[in-house]
Amino acid sequence: MDAAKKVHIGLLTSRSGDRPHFGDFRGLVPAEVGVTIESVGVGPEATVDARSEAVLRRVTEIARDHPIEGLIITGAPLTVLNPEIEKKIAEAITIPATTPIRAATAALHAVNLKKLILMTPFDDEINSLIQARLKQSGLTVLSRPSLEYLGARTGTHVPADKIFGIMEKIVHETPDADAIYFQGAPFNPLPIIDRIESELKLPAIASNPAMLWHILSRLGHNFSIQGYGRLLASWPPLN
Structure with a gap:
């Protein structure tokens, strides 16, 4: 560009x-x-x-x-x-x-990741519907912890270190996962995406970066954005 x-x-x-x-x-x-x-x-x-x-x-x-x-x-x-x-x-x-889900699905397919840990601030009903939609796109949710109690959706700030601590435990319990999918921007992983990928050794796809990548890619633009995970850094082409 x-x-x-x-x-x-x-x-x-x-x-x-x-x-x-x-x-x-x-x-x-x-x-x-x-x-x-x-x-x-x-x-x-x-x-x-x-x-x-x-x-x-x-x-x-x-x-x-x-x-x-x-x-x-x-x-x-x-x-x-x-x-x-x-x-x-x-x-x-x-x-x-x-x-959100459309963009994240495109991002996961673009980097060939299919076995997911799903992290959201939503209730079990919404999480079940998200999981079903992901399944329709050939993606498998291996773990979807219930995190509504943290209150992120209703405005409670969840510190980045707390998110990382939760992730560390879940990644350890889900050894077959090949990616973490954060859906729901108020449960904000952006400050720690690089840390998650570096220390937990799994790619992290978050909804807002995925939507930015998706819409700019659809418009024919290509960037390399550092500090927010490998999706934005490597900027894979749309499949």
Whole structure:
């Protein structure tokens, strides 16, 4: 990519873009990439129908009102509770869009990783639906610890060292896993992805870096971003 060329993408989040993990996300975005972060305005406590309606309205507005070339839409639970939402998003806007599980699945296939430890802040119902969707894509979840009690989804800060300690135990208990998949950005692994990969000897795919890689790859861009794991450092091509 020509360093002088600026690509502009959007990010649509169910909550406000000033939550702490978005600071880490902005830190990994290359200087050549502009990001507009907007809120859906309807949180996960709303009904699936209300959230779906709000997402479709807001993707249309952000694509219309901002000079973006691609769109990241956060919120994995909605995509498994309403499997039609991604198709409807594609019909609503003309620019490429990506969602968490879709991007992570593409990333895992791009680096040929299929046996997973699934780390999320969600309840068992959502985790079961995520696991089923991964299975449809040829991916196997070997372990999915129940971590809702940590409160990350509702805004409780989970220190990076605590996340690492949990991971260390689970990796030891799951010797056949070939990757860790972090889904749910409030359960924020970005500050320790390199440490996880170095010390625990497993690649770590996290949803926000995966979505950044996926949307920029779909737009034809290629970067090498250091400090956030081997996916962004090696930037594999889309399969």
